[in-house]
Amino acid sequence: xxxxxxMPPHADDDSGLRADQAGRADAYAAVPLLNSLLxxxxxxxxxxxxxxxxxxxLPGTGRLLRVRGRRRPTGPEVFTDGAWQRIGHVELVKLAAxxxxxxxxxxNHELPGEMIDSRDAVAALLAARAAATPPDDPYLRSEQxxxxxxxxxxxPKARGGGPAASWLPYAxxxxxxxxxxxxxxxxxxxVEDGDTAALDxxxxxxxxxxxxxxxxxxxxxxxxxxxxxxxxxxxLRLGTTPFPVWPTAAIRTVYAPxxxxxxxxxxxxxxxxxxxxxxxxxxxxxxxxxxxxxxAFARCAGPAVPGAGTAAWxxxxxxxxxxxxxxxxxxxxxxxxxxxxLPGATPYLAAALVEGFDGSPLPADTPGPDAWWQAxxxxxxxxxxxxxxxxxxxxEAHLQNTLIAVDGSGTPVQALFRDAExxxxxxxxxxxxxxxxxxxxxxxxxxxxxxxxNHLAEVAAALADLHPGFDPWPxxxxxxxRHDLPEAAALLTAPTLPGKTNLLLRWTAADGAAARxxxxxxxxxxxxxxxxxxxxRGPSS
Numbered sequence: 225x226x227x228x229x230x231m232p233p234h235a236d237d238d239s240g241l242r243a244d245q246a247g248r249a250d251a252y253a254a255v256p257l258l259n260s261l262l263x264x265x266x267x268x269x270x271x272x273x274x275x276x277x278x279x280x281x282l283p284g285t286g287r288l289l290r291v292r293g294r295r296r297p298t299g300p301e302v303f304t305d306g307a308w309q310r311i312g313h314v315e316l317v318k319l320a321a322x323x324x325x326x327x328x329x330x331x332n333h334e335l336p337g338e339m340i341d342s343r344d345a346v347a348a349l350l351a352a353r354a355a356a357t358p359p360d361d362p363y364l365r366s367e368q369x370x371x372x373x374x375x376x377x378x379x380p381k382a383r384g385g386g387p388a389a390s391w392l393p394y395a396x397x398x399x400x401x402x403x404x405x406x407x408x409x410x411x412x413x414x415v416e417d418g419d420t421a422a423l424d425x426x427x428x429x430x431x432x433x434x435x436x437x438x439x440x441x442x443x444x445x446x447x448x449x450x451x452x453x454x455x456x457x458x459x460l461r462l463g464t465t466p467f468p469v470w471p472t473a474a475i476r477t478v479y480a481p482x483x484x485x486x487x488x489x490x491x492x493x494x495x496x497x498x499x500x501x502x503x504x505x506x507x508x509x510x511x512x513x514x515x516x517x518x519x520a521f522a523r524c525a526g527p528a529v530p531g532a533g534t535a536a537w538x539x540x541x542x543x544x545x546x547x548x549x550x551x552x553x554x555x556x557x558x559x560x561x562x563x564x565x566l567p568g569a570t571p572y573l574a575a576a577l578v579e580g581f582d583g584s585p586l587p588a589d590t591p592g593p594d595a596w597w598q599a600x601x602x603x604x605x606x607x608x609x610x611x612x613x614x615x616x617x618x619x620e621a622h623l624q625n626t627l628i629a630v631d632g633s634g635t636p637v638q639a640l641f642r643d644a645e646x647x648x649x650x651x652x653x654x655x656x657x658x659x660x661x662x663x664x665x666x667x668x669x670x671x672x673x674x675x676x677x678n679h680l681a682e683v684a685a686a687l688a689d690l691h692p693g694f695d696p697w698p699x700x701x702x703x704x705x706r707h708d709l710p711e712a713a714a715l716l717t718a719p720t721l722p723g724k725t726n727l728l729l730r731w732t733a734a735d736g737a738a739a740r741x742x743x744x745x746x747x748x749x750x751x752x753x754x755x756x757x758x759x760x761r762g763p764s765s
Contacts, residue, residue, distance in 0.1 A: 317336050367470070409433060534637065535641065540643070577686060617653075
């Protein structure tokens with residue numbers, strides 16, 4: 225598959241962007257902003273007879289906006305002085321900001337800056353990738369492939385507004401690798417919960433101290449707050465790990481292949497909707513949540529739930545931190561891959577299949593993708609529905625929290641899920657601990673958004689791009705219908721699906737966890753007799 229850093233799909237060859245790095249950055253950054261604006265605010269108008277162009281009315285300003293393509297819209301134009309005028313990313317940000325101000329009645333002076341920061345970050349990443357060597361390991365290459373990132377967020381690559389030199393050394397998209405900083409934490413200041421023994425394999429602490437690995441970027445961000453602890457001996461610097469770690473798509477989560485270990489750190493930077501700090505309230509309930517998920521996966525294993533028996537949960541085993549910097553220095557220990565992978569299987573980040581990268585297992589050759597897609601659904605859907613139906617566990621099974629493992633022929637044979645911090649538990653479900661609890665209705669809505677809208681719809685659209693005329697939705701309907709779950713049956717007749725409104729969420733400065741949804745056409749709903757097949761139409765488009 226073509227490398228993602230060449231050009232986004234549907235790029236306009238006549239625009240000259242291919243030879244213009246600034247233009248390429250504009251094109252990449254415009255895709256998720258346009259997707260968000262078109263999904264959450266704009267009103268589609270009938271086709272104008274100009275090929276793949278689609279026209280929308282922005283209700284707040286009354287402006288007309290036209291784009292090319294569906295899954296990855298490009299070439300935005302506005303109707304001005306009786307003609308269509310092409311606009312760049314800066315003009316698109318201004319257009320979106322004015323529309324949102326009028327549409328919501330709320331002003332926001334931060335988000336436009338984040339949109340520009342995201343675009344500038346893309347430019348820095350494209351330049352860095354051109355000079356970097358991607359990892360040989362296909363799994364790591366998939367984790368480090370997301371130049372566009374979240375397909376429906378206005379500023380997916382914003383990095384807190386800091387200069388690129390401060391974050392590029394730690395950016396997965398720049399193919400970064402770096403050693404962790406090793407600290408010695410005085411024993412009387414250690415706070416830990418769960419199984420953190422793997423951290424002690426990273427180095428050796430002196431007597432009276434415990435080893436505490438730290439992300440070097442977070443140490444730089446927290447330097448002023450931590451200075452007193454270094455001065456009075458509660459913290460010592462021991463050097464670095466003897467080997468590099470690899471940042472994954474989550475940025476603050478790194479993988480150490482030598483130890484087959486993931487470590488998740490705090491990062492006091494806003495990335496997409498949230499400041500990515502490991503918050504105390506999440507850390508204190510992490511072990512109970514993870515225990516509930518592990519137990520649910522164990523009980524769903526076996527032939528009774530086809531597909532669920534091979535699925536794996538990458539456990540967040542425990543965390544270690546300092547009592548005087550509980551959130552800033554926290555590190556979560558996550559299971560590695562090797563103990564969970566089927567023999568001979570190769571894992572890939574699901575989000576990378578959508579973005580595209582060298583070595584992607586997404587089938588591009590004939591015959592069609594039907595068998596591959598069915599195998600994918602068989603691995604991904606059953607475990608998510610089973611742990612919800614039987615144990616009230618709501619996995620955050622979106623693209624970035626799902627790995628898909630394939631065999632030697634590229635056929636999906638296993639799904640692996642991660643991130644206990646994003647898991648919700650249905651209130652009152654048997655065997656689930658306390659919060660984070662949600663009602664069954666809210667849990668199901670979240671599950672449908674993460675699994676269907678954010679995940680399956682995006683992979684389905686990527687397949688349809690590679691195989692024009694392929695309709696992915698009958699197979700999804702069949703897979704969902706196999707599960708004896710009242711919500712699943714209702715999903716197949718529901719007129720809409722929930723689409724998370726990241727643009728409006730950020731514009732109104734709502735809490736990142738306070739998801740709001742807009743109804744989107746449901747491609748799972750069987751078409752009426754005589755109606756055309758759904759094709760590649762879905763929530764993404």
